[in-house]
Amino acid sequence: MNKEKDDTRQIAFEALCQVLERNRSLDAVLDLLLSRHADSRDKAAAYRLIVCCLRQKGVLEAIIEPLLRRAPPQPVSVILLLGVAQIIFLETPRHAAINTTVNLARKNGFSGFTGLVNAVLRKVADQGKECLEGLDQERLNLPTWLWQEWDKAGFNPRQLAQCLNYEVPLDLSVKSGLSAPQGGVLLCADSYRYPVGTKVNNLSGFEEGQFWVQDVAASLPAFLLQVKQGEKVADLCAAPGGKTAQLVMAGGQVVAVEKDPKRIKRLKENLDRLQLKAEIVQSDAAQLQYKEEFDAILLDAPCSATGIFRRHPDVLHIKKPKEISGLVNVQRQLIQAALRYLKPGGRLMYSVCSLQPAEAEEQARYMSSLPEILPLPLTVEDIPFLPESIIKEGWVRTLPSMWSEKGGLDGFFMARFVKK
Numbered sequence: 001m002n003k004e005k006d007d008t009r010q011i012a013f014e015a016l017c018q019v020l021e022r023n024r025s026l027d028a029v030l031d032l033l034l035s036r037h038a039d040s041r042d043k044a045a046a047y048r049l050i051v052c053c054l055r056q057k058g059v060l061e062a063i064i065e066p067l068l069r070r071a072p073p074q075p076v077s078v079i080l081l082l083g084v085a086q087i088i089f090l091e092t093p094r095h096a097a098i099n100t101t102v103n104l105a106r107k108n109g110f111s112g113f114t115g116l117v118n119a120v121l122r123k124v125a126d127q128g129k130e131c132l133e134g135l136d137q138e139r140l141n142l143p144t145w146l147w148q149e150w151d152k153a154g155f156n157p158r159q160l161a162q163c164l165n166y167e168v169p170l171d172l173s174v175k176s177g178l179s180a181p182q183g184g185v186l187l188c189a190d191s192y193r194y195p196v197g198t199k200v201n202n203l204s205g206f207e208e209g210q211f212w213v214q215d216v217a218a219s220l221p222a223f224l225l226q227v228k229q230g231e232k233v234a235d236l237c238a239a240p241g242g243k244t245a246q247l248v249m250a251g252g253q254v255v256a257v258e259k260d261p262k263r264i265k266r267l268k269e270n271l272d273r274l275q276l277k278a279e280i281v282q283s284d285a286a287q288l289q290y291k292e293e294f295d296a297i298l299l300d301a302p303c304s305a306t307g308i309f310r311r312h313p314d315v316l317h318i319k320k321p322k323e324i325s326g327l328v329n330v331q332r333q334l335i336q337a338a339l340r341y342l343k344p345g346g347r348l349m350y351s352v353c354s355l356q357p358a359e360a361e362e363q364a365r366y367m368s369s370l371p372e373i374l375p376l377p378l379t380v381e382d383i384p385f386l387p388e389s390i391i392k393e394g395w396v397r398t399l400p401s402m403w404s405e406k407g408g409l410d411g412f413f414m415a416r417f418v419k420k
């Protein structure tokens, strides 16, 4: 067997087992796994296979389950997902998909299941895309709790799930005053979009630190905080630093606070590459001891990250409804802390990349009830390029289904306040 293809599938198998069995984030798993594999083609192919399985997991399971008499061990289920994804979605030739998947089972200690894997994949290959007929693909690919919560929130879960069927373009934030690398389309402010498959390291200006990768929706909270030259600004949950970079570029004297030492390292590396200066403080932002108060604070709070499911489809499977209340509590502690650090008249931007109202709209409602701050509503004048994202309270809510003709955008929520 071709070694390259073998490695691809082995990486994909190990990564998917970690994500689906241990609820580990794909980024964390891949950092570790890919460091063991030198060949970048293997990495790219493995990533494509993993993402396909995570995006289409519900559909793949609906194809596989009727072909099984009883549930196999979890790793064998993962092996079947990998095989069927290749046949139905990735157009891998039948023989290659079946043989390599059977070998994968053997190589990982599941010789007793090679007959089953072979039989299931042959049946699926015989039917081809007909397997998809009659399946409610959108409904199957979203976990029920997310479908229900998004429906209740007034979003269209079917439209959201349709975003799983498309590859996602690359968005860059380019340093103000510099020209963007060729091939991009200006979306707004300093945010440019590049076609699906663009490799950021291949774009001219990457080494020189002229831009950084950031979904256009992720660029909005810092943009809408409207930092002025010389203002003292705190970025309370800063790593990996996309928004810190924007705040520095806007002229802020930025204090970037981050709790996690590994992520502090990434924050420093990113700011070094961009040749941007911020004061980096390793601290729990809720316990920050700082000598001055701030003119503006960005609280891009830790959250369930369900809004970024297009680029990170693992969130659909690793996040559980019971985790939300814990996150809501942490967010409230951070909100309370932010209020203490703000000068009278200072602005606070609260943002999350979550589609769960408890972390977003309900938090903004809570903040609006606090005596120390007043809402500072966002209007069409602030965000003329995306008026559909403004909701009546003066908050911004982006959805992956917006701008569908341009390739969509991540789901973010943001609300702005001013201290009395």
Ligand SMILES: C[S@@+](CC[C@H](N)C(=O)[O-])C[C@H]1O[C@@H](n2cnc3c(N)ncnc32)[C@H](O)[C@@H]1O
Residues within 6 Å of the ligand: 218, 236, 237, 238, 239, 240, 241, 242, 243, 244, 257, 258, 259, 260, 263, 283, 284, 285, 286, 300, 301, 302, 303
């Ligand atoms: C949503 S991410 C921030 C993304 C970042 N603002 C950006 O644009 O690149 C949340 C970050 O907050 C950090 N974090 C979580 N709890 C924190 C706390 N109590 N204090 C400081 N940082 C925290 C996490 O480690 C994570 O890096």
